[in-house]
Amino acid sequence: RKSGFTGHIIVAVKPDVDPAVKAYLDTNNVTMKVLQRVNCTYTDDHTSEKETLTCLHPYPSLKQRWARFPILRDYLLECKECTGPVLVTDFRDTFFQKDPFGNTHHVISGLEVYEEHRAQRTTHWLVDGPVHRCKGIKLDKPMLCSGTTVGTREAMLEYLNIMHAEMLSWMKDEKCFDVNMEGDDQSIHNYLFYSGNLPFATAIPNREGIVSTVGVEAAWIWGMHAAMYGSDATSIPFPGADEGNGRWIGLHYSLTDEKGYHINFNGETSAVIHQHDRYGPPFQKWLRLETAKVFEVEHTTSKNIESTMKGNSESEPLSSSKLSNMDVLPRAANTVRKVLDLNFEGQKNVPVSKPVLKPRVF
Numbered sequence: 316r317k318s319g320f321t322g323h324i325i326v327a328v329k330p331d332v333d334p335a336v337k338a339y340l341d342t343n344n345v346t347m348k349v350l351q352r353v354n355c356t357y358t359d360d361h362t363s364e365k366e367t368l369t370c371l372h373p374y375p376s377l378k379q380r381w382a383r384f385p386i387l388r389d390y391l392l393e394c395k396e397c398t399g400p401v402l403v404t405d406f407r408d409t410f411f412q413k414d415p416f417g418n419t420h421h422v423i424s425g426l427e428v429y430e431e432h433r434a435q436r437t438t439h440w441l442v443d444g445p446v447h448r449c450k451g452i453k454l455d456k457p458m459l460c461s462g463t464t465v466g467t468r469e470a471m472l473e474y475l476n477i478m479h480a481e482m483l484s485w486m487k488d489e490k491c492f493d494v495n496m497e498g499d500d501q502s503i504h505n506y507l508f509y510s511g512n513l514p515f516a517t518a519i520p521n522r523e524g525i526v527s528t529v530g531v532e533a534a535w536i537w538g539m540h541a542a543m544y545g546s547d548a549t550s551i552p553f554p555g556a557d558e559g560n561g562r563w564i565g566l567h568y569s570l571t572d573e574k575g576y577h578i579n580f581n582g583e584t585s586a587v588i589h590q591h592d593r594y595g596p597p598f599q600k601w602l603r604l605e606t607a608k609v610f611e612v613e614h615t616t617s618k619n620i621e622s623t624m625k626g627n628s629e630s631e632p633l634s635s636s637k638l639s640n641m642d643v644l645p646r647a648a649n650t651v652r653k654v655l656d657l658n659f660e661g662q663k664n665v666p667v668s669k670p671v672l673k674p675r676v677f
Contacts, residue, residue, distance in 0.1 A: 318414040388475035399468035408592045415586040426466035426516035431458040432531035445502035449491035461504035463526045530590030537595035549596040563601035
């Protein structure tokens with residue numbers, strides 16, 4: 316809201332949401348949707364608290380992480396005033412530096428899917444293993460992150476429908492369904508795009524669009540920092556930091572401006588930062604200190620934004636929307652740590668801005 320965004324914000328929350336959190340969200344005109352946990356129909360084991368053995372109503376036949384896609388689709392369908400554009404995003408590891416739909420951004424047409432760092436390819440185990448087992452194919456393409464997607468209302472609904480249908484298909488095939496696999500919604504996301512099943516989607520290179528997914532480079536930086544300083548790394552700033560002036564990392568990394576805010580390659584302030592937690596404690600300290608300011612950078616307003624919806628010939632005022640999965644559907648901690656185990660097999664010719672090192676896994 317501090318960014319000037321005045322559209323609908325819909326957040327999925329756990330059943331026992333903290334009263335203080337609820338009051339805060341109410342104050343900021345956020346619509347809360349309470350998730351209901353149910354027994355999964357694909358297993359007889361209902362005694363475990365593991366995410367993979369706990370499902371969400373009304374989709375007990377889908378893994379919990381997969382169920383967020385039809386659930387968010389249902390939320391969007393219920394919101395008749397949400398005419399677009401729409402951002403579907405993870406919640407825990409995302410923050411905003413400016414209004415993602417402010418008047419400084421381009422007109423949204425169709426669907427936008429976002430690439431991770433250019434060194435991260437679909438040869439990574441998160442996509443390579445599941446897609447090869449399920450579809451018998453190998454992909455070597457830029458990795459797309461399934462945690463953030465932008466589109467018109469129509470495109471977003473179509474995307475979520477296609478994801479849901481593909482997930483149902485995978486659940487029925489023993490080659491595709493792995494009850495213990497977490498994060499393979501990204502496998503499906505990449506498979507659908509690169510197999511041509513999302514013809515209305517465009518892949519946006521990393522740090523060139525509304526969303527900047529920083530996880531890969533953040534993991535390199537934190538991994539090397541932790542390897543160098545060990546247990547002291549949490550209290551030692553990153554090289555080049557100037558905490559007195561609010562800068563948490565050196566400008567030679569080419570990630571931020573002089574005040575520490577993430578920038579795109581063209582020098583503009585990035586609107587949405589995803590996977591920021593991979594930077595570790597040195598960045599989280601800055602984020603806590605900047606909480607009151609971080610959403611006010613390049614303050615814009617989403618009032619009176621007009622755009623042409625795909626397939627329509629007339630412009631109409633947009634009611635922008637953000638749909639998030641909060642707390643119950645975070646990226647699992649072990650998945651966060653496994654992403655450090657980057658696969659650079661066959662990628663010797665891919666240009667990178669940092670040394671290709673394999674940091675320790677913590």
